[in-house]
Amino acid sequence: NIPVITIDGPTASGKGTVAHRVAERLGFHLLDSGALYRLTALQALRRQTPLNDEHALAKLAEHLHIGFTGEAIFLSSENVTDAIRAEEVGNTASKIAALPAVRQALFGLQLGFRKAPGLVADGRDMGTVIFPNAQLKVFLTASVEARAERRYKQLIGKGISANMDDLLMDLKARDDRDTHRAIAPLVPAEGAHVLDTSDMTVELAVEQVMNWYAA
Ligand code: C5P
Numbered sequence: 001n002i003p004v005i006t007i008d009g010p011t012a013s014g015k016g017t018v019a020h021r022v023a024e025r026l027g028f029h030l031l032d033s034g035a036l037y038r039l040t041a042l043q044a045l046r047r048q049t050p051l052n053d054e055h056a057l058a059k060l061a062e063h064l065h066i067g068f069t070g071e072a073i074f075l076s077s078e079n080v081t082d083a084i085r086a087e088e089v090g091n092t093a094s095k096i097a098a099l100p101a102v103r104q105a106l107f108g109l110q111l112g113f114r115k116a117p118g119l120v121a122d123g124r125d126m127g128t129v130i131f132p133n134a135q136l137k138v139f140l141t142a143s144v145e146a147r148a149e150r151r152y153k154q155l156i157g158k159g160i161s162a163n164m165d166d167l168l169m170d171l172k173a174r175d176d177r178d179t180h181r182a183i184a185p186l187v188p189a190e191g192a193h194v195l196d197t198s199d200m201t202v203e204l205a206v207e208q209v210m211n212w213y214a215a
Pocket of ligand 1: 011012033034035037038090093094095097098122123124125126174178
């Protein structure tokens with residue numbers, strides 16, 4: 001029985017960073033499920049697939065040629081690590097993620113990441129839908145203001161100009177879509193530990209998850 005730790009939460013809650021560090025500490029594999037939706041979105045944008053063509057989008061998702069090498073993410077052997085982080089790709093990802101056929105197309109792919117010695121999976125529905133029997137489920141959250149501020153610093157740090165009001169509006173819109181969609185809405189899984197990181201460093205959040213796992 002290969003152990004799984006699920007870390008779900010809203011956009012910019014820090015779950016990606018925490019999942020990464022916990023996986024590193026335990027020597028586990030990592031599933032960044034959001035990247036799969038982003039890869040599908042990137043492909044759809046490039047091919048100009050209509051975002052309401054559920055069938056065509058599901059086909060795209062099903063036939064993605066993806067590769068994860070360390071921190072780098074590849075789409076058909078092209079390094080798209082930065083390309084999939086663009087705001088437009090994130091927004092498109094959150095739109096197509098509301099389509100049941102797209103989620104279904106990515107289901108088996110995600111299960112395949114469960115390999116010895118273990119997996120840390122981060123996303124929106126890791127604990128509710130994909131790995132409901134996970135050994136540890138964490139719901140990581142933070143106030144929308146704290147998350148907008150983190151995103152702001154990230155962008156400025158990369159030399160990308162950013163506007164706090166736009167970021168706030170964007171995060172709220174994405175929260176709203178992820179929380180209120182009919183399929184796999186963002187809610188804490190049954191038995192999940194909820195961790196509000198608004199006033200918490202990444203290190204502390206990682207410690208808390210490690211302690212829960214050891215308990
Ligand atoms: O986590 P990240 O921001 O990379 O995810 C991009 C989008 O993909 C999210 O806004 C969400 O709508 C969708 N997503 C999802 N289920 C997951 C992971 C991501 O619906 N497990």
